[in-house]
Amino acid sequence: MTLQNKITKKTYGISELSKEFDITTRTIRFYEQQGLISPTRNGQTRIYSEKDRVRLMLTLRGKRLGFSLAETKELFDLYDTTLEGDEKQLNLILGILSEKRAELDQQLQDIQRVQTELNLVQDRCQKALDEVLNKKKSKSA
Amino acid sequence: MTLQNKITKKTYGISELSKEFDITTRTIRFYEQQGLISPTRNGQTRIYSEKDRVRLMLTLRGKRLGFSLAETKELFDLYDTTLEGDEKQLNLILGILSEKRAELDQQLQDIQRVQTELNLVQDRCQKALDEVLNKKKSKSA
DNA sequence: TCCAAAGTTTACGTTTACGTAAAGGTGAAA
DNA sequence: TTTCACCTTTACGTAAACGTAAACTTTGGA
Numbered sequence: 001m002t003l004q005n006k007i008t009k010k011t012y013g014i015s016e017l018s019k020e021f022d023i024t025t026r027t028i029r030f031y032e033q034q035g036l037i038s039p040t041r042n043g044q045t046r047i048y049s050e051k052d053r054v055r056l057m058l059t060l061r062g063k064r065l066g067f068s069l070a071e072t073k074e075l076f077d078l079y080d081t082t083l084e085g086d087e088k089q090l091n092l093i094l095g096i097l098s099e100k101r102a103e104l105d106q107q108l109q110d111i112q113r114v115q116t117e118l119n120l121v122q123d124r125c126q127k128a129l130d131e132v133l134n135k136k137k138s139k140s141a
Numbered sequence: 142m143t144l145q146n147k148i149t150k151k152t153y154g155i156s157e158l159s160k161e162f163d164i165t166t167r168t169i170r171f172y173e174q175q176g177l178i179s180p181t182r183n184g185q186t187r188i189y190s191e192k193d194r195v196r197l198m199l200t201l202r203g204k205r206l207g208f209s210l211a212e213t214k215e216l217f218d219l220y221d222t223t224l225e226g227d228e229k230q231l232n233l234i235l236g237i238l239s240e241k242r243a244e245l246d247q248q249l250q251d252i253q254r255v256q257t258e259l260n261l262v263q264d265r266c267q268k269a270l271d272e273v274l275n276k277k278k279s280k281s282a
Numbered sequence: 283t284c285c286a287a288a289g290t291t292t293a294c295g296t297t298t299a300c301g302t303a304a305a306g307g308t309g310a311a312a
Numbered sequence: 313t314t315t316c317a318c319c320t321t322t323a324c325g326t327a328a329a330c331g332t333a334a335a336c337t338t339t340g341g342a
Contacts, residue, residue, distance in 0.1 A: 026332085030330060044338080069328075
């Protein structure tokens with residue numbers, strides 16, 4: 001790494017990113033092919049900007065939330081066109097945003113419910129375990 | 142529906158469930174094939190119990206949270222063996238439960254971040270829209 | 283100068299979660 | 313009795329998200 005790079009590092013290599021996010025280079029190239037990131041080139045080698053890195057991060061976050069790559073790309077595209085959009089475009093975007101918001105609210109509910117269920121299972125499991133241990137104890141006593 | 146059914150309804154037909162959850166019968170049969178539900182039969186026709194219905198609900202909830210069918214089945218199986226498990230089994234279950242808990246916590250963080258991002262996009266979008274409308278206004282004035 | 287590491291493209295393979303059609307059984311109503 | 317709606321099994325098809333292998337170029341070191 002050059003000194004210049006240490007100071008004003010703005011670009012990344014493909015394996016660098018793959019290590020940072022623990023994904024394969026294949027995955028990164030696939031995301032590019034799907035239009036999620038747009039690295040420039042140095043010769044034939046891909047150069048990733050900070051924007052690419054952020055988008056990669058957002059894509060992975062979206063995945064954890066069950067967003068498809070197409071959905072994530074849609075959001076990226078909408079974001080990109082926000083500044084140049086006309087009235088119809090902008091209203092469309094606002095609509096989609098409220099849809100996403102509703103999805104997220106649903107997910108929050110889901111998570112809360114699953115968490116309480118996990119609590120029940122854990123209690124049940126802990127009690128069963130306690131019983132087993134008690135039996136052991138009384139045997140050894 | 143018979144009177145008896147109205148009072149102590151404990152079973153469901155496949156299309157009844159498919160309508161309630163807005164999924165196809167194919168999906169329900171597929172979940173059975175994957176071991177997620179175990180309806181009894183009346184002749185060759187499937188009869189679903191309340192337990193089946195609940196599991197179907199939980200399966201769909203899991204899907205919304207990005208759980209694979211295999212993962213959901215694993216949780217079901219763990220739950221079923223909780224009452225008869227030995228010490229190792231129970232500790233295994235407790236471990237997996239804490240893993241799931243960690244995943245859910247991660248998801249909560251993800252959701253919060255995406256929500257704040259949606260807020261930013263929405264603001265940006267709203268401002269752009271206001272500008273468009275202001276231009277219209279000044280033109281018509 | 284020559285090799286190994288890392289990059290590239292192309293393309294076929296794989297898993298998950300169903301869709302979709304084909305071909306047939308079943309019971310109630312007309 | 314025939315028709316219709318609903319049920320069944322079997323089985324091939326499909327979209328998404330990569331995995332994996334082949335074959336090739338480029339480049340920084342020994």
